[in-house]
Amino acid sequence: MVVTIFMRKNKWVLRGGIAGLVLVIICTGPAGAQSEHWASGPVQALLDMGVGGQELKQVLEIDRLILLDSPISPLQWRQWVRQALTAYIGVDLASDGDTSFWVDTYTVPEYEGPRSVLSRGYAVAGLMKIGNLLGFIPGSSQGQLVHLQKFSDWHQVAEQGFSGPWELMLVVGVVSGYPDGTLRPEAPLTRAEAACLLKSWLDVYKSTMLADSIQL
Secondary structure (H helix, E strand, C coil): CCCEEEEECCEEEEECCHHHCEEEEEECCCHHHCCCCCCHHHHHHHHHHCCCHHHHHHHHHHCHHHHCCCECCHHHHHHHHHHHHHHHHCCCCCCCHHHHHHHHHHHCCCCCCCCCCCEHHHHHHHHHHHHHHHCCCCCCCCCCCCCHHHCCCHHHHHHHCCHHHHHHHHHHCCCCCCCCCCCCCCCECEHHHHHHHHHHHHHHHHHHHHHHHHHC
């Protein structure tokens, strides 16, 4: 039996079998023909907020199914956070040296090189500290880890030294864990997870500012 595979209207087609049966086996081709990635919504929201720039736009349009699930580098994560602070929150990092210093410290560990990956544990803890610095995330879990200890791998967070920050981020709803009951703090942070994490963090900022304005 002879089987041939060819492209027809942005679809790979397999021809062969009984009576030249034609089967469509996979849709590929241009970006518009790709399946929707689960993080496409948060990624587009970040782009609309001025975060990610041309690089993130290309990831979404060209090869989202691969690149969004690839680890984000610490330096790229820092760039996203700085863009979120300047473009969406309105922090003037150019003139506020203290805030700029702590943002850099909380997004890129000193021991991380430019080719390294960023752990989920460090990224979440860093955003909590930046949020606390700006006043929209509380600064203490009062020693209680009620939410954190619901997850089977919470001890990995404790080993990283991030128990308090993670507890707070769970309380305010920035992170919620995986369906299997894990947090995976030691896993590399992917672009997709980074987009969801940053979008949730900015949502907390927005809701906090809205609540404050209503009280005024």
